Amino acid sequence: MARVIVVTSGKGGVGKTTTSASFSAGLALKGYKVAVIDFDVGLRNLDLIMGCERRVVYDFVNVVQGEASLKQALIKDKKVPNLFVLAASQTRDKDALTKEGVGKVIDDLKADGFDFIICDSPAGIEKGAQLALYYADEAVIVTNPEVSSVRDSDRILGILQAKSKRAEEGDTPIVEHLILTRYNPERVAAGEMLAMQDVVELLSVKLLGIVPEAEEVLQASNAGTPVIMYEGVNASEAYKDIVDRFLGEDKPQRFLTVEHKSLFKKLFGK
Amino acid sequence: MALIDYLLGQNKKNSAKQAKDRLQILLAHERSQAKAPVYLAKMRDEILAVIAKYVDIDDENLQISIDEDNGFEVLELNLILPESRKH
Numbered sequence: 001m002a003r004v005i006v007v008t009s010g011k012g013g014v015g016k017t018t019t020s021a022s023f024s025a026g027l028a029l030k031g032y033k034v035a036v037i038d039f040d041v042g043l044r045n046l047d048l049i050m051g052c053e054r055r056v057v058y059d060f061v062n063v064v065q066g067e068a069s070l071k072q073a074l075i076k077d078k079k080v081p082n083l084f085v086l087a088a089s090q091t092r093d094k095d096a097l098t099k100e101g102v103g104k105v106i107d108d109l110k111a112d113g114f115d116f117i118i119c120d121s122p123a124g125i126e127k128g129a130q131l132a133l134y135y136a137d138e139a140v141i142v143t144n145p146e147v148s149s150v151r152d153s154d155r156i157l158g159i160l161q162a163k164s165k166r167a168e169e170g171d172t173p174i175v176e177h178l179i180l181t182r183y184n185p186e187r188v189a190a191g192e193m194l195a196m197q198d199v200v201e202l203l204s205v206k207l208l209g210i211v212p213e214a215e216e217v218l219q220a221s222n223a224g225t226p227v228i229m230y231e232g233v234n235a236s237e238a239y240k241d242i243v244d245r246f247l248g249e250d251k252p253q254r255f256l257t258v259e260h261k262s263l264f265k266k267l268f269g270k
Numbered sequence: 271m272a273l274i275d276y277l278l279g280q281n282k283k284n285s286a287k288q289a290k291d292r293l294q295i296l297l298a299h300e301r302s303q304a305k306a307p308v309y310l311a312k313m314r315d316e317i318l319a320v321i322a323k324y325v326d327i328d329d330e331n332l333q334i335s336i337d338e339d340n341g342f343e344v345l346e347l348n349l350i351l352p353e354s355r356k357h
Contacts (some may be wrong), residue, residue, distance in 0.1 A: 038324060147289050154297050160302045191284035198290045 002110040004117045006108065006136040006174075008160075012123030014144045020120035020149040021049045022228035022236075026243035028083035028230075029090060032115040035074065037086040037105075039132035040122035041096060044088035050077065051101035052085055052223025061089035065157075079229060084114075094128050098251030106135050125159055134165050138175040141205060143182050144182045145194040150202055157203065177208040179242060184213045185258045196256060211235055214254040259266035306336055326352060335348070 017038075024036040037060060038046035047053040052075045058068035063086070069084075077083035086105075089096060109117050115117045121132035132141060139160050143153040160174050161167055167174075180199055187193035200207050211217075214235040220227035228239040234255055241251050314334045321327060331350040336343055 147293055150293055151300075153297060154300065155304075158301070162304075188286070192284045194286050194289050198286070202290065202293050 002114050002117060003137050004106060004119065004120055004135050005138045005140060006061065006119040006160075007132040007142060008121035008156050009123065009134055009142040009149070010125060010129075010130060010156040011144075011149045014142050014149050015118075015179075015211070015217075016123070016142050017045050017120055018212075018221065018227065019140065019142050019179055019239075020046060020118055021226040023117045023243065024116070024241040024244075025050075025080050025083060025226040026228045027079070027116050027118075027246075028077070028241055029216050030078045030243065031115060032084065033082045033084075034116045034118065035084045035114045036088060036118040037098070037118060038120050039128055040087035040120070040151045041088045041092055041094050042090065043122065043127060044090050046120050047075075049221050050085050050226060051079075052087075054075065054226070056087045059087045059089040060105070061092045062094040062145050063105055064097055068210045070105065070112070074124060079225070094126070097128070097131050097197065099131065099134060102131050103135060117208065124157060129156070130159065130163055133160055133174075134163070136160070136164060136174050136229050136264075137166070137178065140177050140180050141178055141203070142181055142207065143199060143203070145180060145184075145188070145196075145199055146182075148198055148235055150194070153203055157205065176205045177179055177207040178203060179212040182213045183210040183255065189258050196253070197242060206243055207253070209253065210255055211238040285298075302335055302337070310334065310336065321349065 008018050010182050020036055024034045036046065036050075039060070039062060040046075044059070047056050055075050058073035060073070062068040063070055063073045074084040076087060076115050089138065091110065108119055110188075113195050119132045119136065122128040133156075141153050143149050157176065159178065164174055165171065166250040178200065180196055183196065186194055188195045196207065209262055212228055212234050214227075214233065215232055216233045217235050220230060227235050227245075229231070230236040238255055241254060244251050273293050314332065317334070318327075318329065321332065327349065333346075333348040335346050337346060338344070
């Protein structure tokens with residue numbers, strides 16, 4: 001049975017699209033058939049992060065409005081088998097998506113034999129974000145260890161629990177997972193950044209994993225390759241762990257402590 | 271410079287703790303507001319208008335909330351009267 005997963009955060013710029021790209025690529029690398037949908041109509045970016053921006057012919061809105069078939073609009077990833085991207089429209093406005101239209105696309109994807117449907121939510125709590133989470137079975141909340149991000153995550157959790165299809169129909173609630181991105185263990189140790197335990201306690205959501213702040217995340221987006229595809233990189237390892245944990249493996253958390261610098265570096269290095 | 275930063279760093283305030291404390295208060299407040307029935311804000315305004323007929327009070331000095339306590343729903347009204355005027 002297909003699982004619909006929304007990747008959401010409330011706040012913008014915390015790493016939703018980066019996470020959607022790596023999470024869906026990670027699941028596809030495990031052999032599952034995965035579709036990842038960009039819900040950010042008017043500000044599409046998932047195509048760019050996944051490196052398929054030049055192959056977008058038809059988009060999500062075209063499918064919802066019956067101007068193209070799902071088959072025509074799904075972009076097959078070139079690096080990962082079984083991974084398909086449904087880009088957002090860049091020219092239409094947000095009202096182009098309707099609850100019924102989105103529901104039909106998700107049903108069609110399920111009928112097509114997809115195992116996972118990842119919905120990359122736009123920032124905010126308006127219509128686009130609400131549509132992205134409406135049909136979700138599970139939610140991945142992307143949060144930075146920073147006050148405004150934590151507050152907005154709490155807000156979006158409230159919306160998940162009140163305005164999703166599952167909530168409206170009194171079904172079993174959406175399963176919530178937390179991914180803490182841009183984590184800097186050094187600053188946590190110095191008392192300058194909220195610690196993992198603090199954020200988990202504040203939001204009371206089960207932690208799927210932390211992603212350390214890393215230069216490679218920017219390099220990966222420059223190259224249009226999900227960071228999970230990189231080898232021997234902390235951020236990539238973190239996302240691989242996250243995928244394993246999501247699939248039920250029991251993996252201990254990593255990247256929570258400071259990597260020790262030599263005394264020389266500590267005194268004179270930058 | 272790193273040496274000086276390192277030494278100064280020892281005296282830096284623990285701002286993460288501040289962040290956590292502030293968020294704890296804020297989230298508790300916002301969650302209770304989100305759960306509050308829609309009529310609560312309107313009811314508060316009307317109660318405030320009635321009180322204002324008799325006492326000179328500030329808008330922010332009336333707090334109203336609905337909490338759950340041992341399975342009972344409790345409507346809590348908290349009004350701070352001005353100190354200077356005694357009738």
